[in-house]
Amino acid sequence: MTASPAADSLWPTCLEIDTAAVVANWQSVRRGPTASVVKADAYGLGATKIAPALHAAGCRHFFTAHPSEAMAIRDLIPGAMLAVLNGLWPGLETDFAANDLTPVLGTLDEVDRWAAHARQNGRALPAILHIDTGMNRLGLDASELEVLAADPARLGGLTMRYVMTHLVSSECPADAINETQRIRFAAACARLPAMPRSLANSSGLFLGADFDSELSRPGAALYGVNPTPGQPNPQRSVVRLRARVLHVRDVPQGESVGYNGQWTAVRPSRIATVSVGYADGYLRSLSHRATAYFDDQPVPLVGRVSMDLSTFDVTEVPGLAAGHWLDMIGPGGVDALAAEAGTNGYEILTSLGRRYKRVYL
Incomplete structure (x- = not known):
């Protein structure tokens, strides 16, 4: 092609990002409440542009990795749940509360610090509880789950929005770890106070009804990455x-x-x-x-x-x-x-x- 309609002489390269395609991809995987994962600057494509477009389309649940990422879009998605996947870092309790950020709590220490902050300020604070079922990175391990199940009062003062886990190998439907994690997650939820669940990521949405939950968390699928490797891509290019x-x-x-x-x-x-x-x-x-x-x-x-x-x-x-x-x-x-x-x-x-x-x- 002899010219790029989006280019000018100062720019030798051009990256076109179709926010309408991002929204269409979100809508295509939407089954009830469906979050948008906009971590890493919306997978490198610009969270300050993409998050408002998704919000305008009706998305009311967003996830980032770091609190700084959340702060960059907080004012652009009013009224939406904005959760921080990498947890509640020590000393940031006031910042999270002041900016209506929902920490994903992955250790008992995080649970205790956030609950204490809620009690000290006399108001319930939102939280998501992360249970590790096989990834072995973040989330309560088996011993911490035992402690919390025996003493659920540690969650006092918190509004538990969801309990979640993270699938290890959802892009590989035949991998036995998927079913193992589903069973472990169900068992963990049964031992905790009742709360909505969040299970499926992008590829997890294609694993079948057994992996449905009250909140799915697609990320890469929103940006055109194929959530079903080896099969035709159901998502639009972005x-x-x-x-x-x-x-x-x-x-x-x-x-x-x-x-x-x-x-x-x-x-x-x-x-x-x-x-x-x-x-x-x-x-x-x-x-x-x-x-x-x-x-x-x-x-x-x-x-x-x-x-x-x-x-x-x-x-x-x-x-x-x-x-x-x-x-x-x-x-x-x-x-x-x-x-x-x-x-x-x-x-x-x-x-x-x-x-x-x-x-x-």
């Missing part, structure tokens, strides 16, 4: 990434391209250099493996991805010239690029840098 061609040169047979001469032309070739590299989140592991597109025609990446530049073999595209734009994410979406990089769509999205002209559609 991002379009383009880079301007800076230069096209003829490279004779036998000449190499890029750092350390890792690619050598086996025929007279035309090489296009574009202004995107690993400083932009176009990962170095894409070297020799990625494919870009010009008017839907694939062109292979050759040589190593460097900090600011990447090179593509455009010998089969005679009309391509400096000033044209390559689509860096092709028809397979972010998952196809992730496969070329040997990673997942989560890392691709969250790695996207700040040197793109960002356009929200």
Whole structure:
């Protein structure tokens, strides 16, 4: 394509983010109350733009990882539950309460500190209780669950919004750990005071009715990552990434391209250099493996991805010239690029840098 309608001369790269597609993806997995996970700046796509769009569409439950992420969007989603997955850090009780943040409590110490703060201030405070059922990162372990089950009064002063757990391998439906976690979670909930449950993440929503709960927590599926690997992606693509061609040169047979001469032309070739590299989140592991597109025609990446530049073999595209734009994410979406990089769509999205002209559609 000869031009990008969203680009101008100051920006050699362009990242278009379709907030309507994010909303459509949320609506497509919505089954009753459905949260939106907007941690890591909405998976790298801009929480201050995406959270308000989801809120306007009716979402009333949001999750971030850190309190700073929550504070950045608190005023943009009035009246919504805004929960912090990584827990209640010591000394932040006043900040959480003052800004109506809901901590996800994953230790007895967090439970006790938050309950004490509620009692000291004479008002109930919202909380989510996290039970570990196999991830072994955050959440009450088996011994802490025993203590809390024997003394549920420790939750006094708290409004328990939900009890949750985190699925280990929900994108692999045949993995036995899914059913093990479901059974462990049900057993844990049966030993605690009654409270609504939150179980399924993006892929968990596709595991069947046994994994339904009172609040699902999709994240990656909202941003176009396939929650059903190996199957057609049920979600809409959200991002379009383009880079301007800076230069096209003829490279004779036998000449190499890029750092350390890792690619050598086996025929007279035309090489296009574009202004995107690993400083932009176009990962170095894409070297020799990625494919870009010009008017839907694939062109292979050759040589190593460097900090600011990447090179593509455009010998089969005679009309391509400096000033044209390559689509860096092709028809397979972010998952196809992730496969070329040997990673997942989560890392691709969250790695996207700040040197793109960002356009929200």
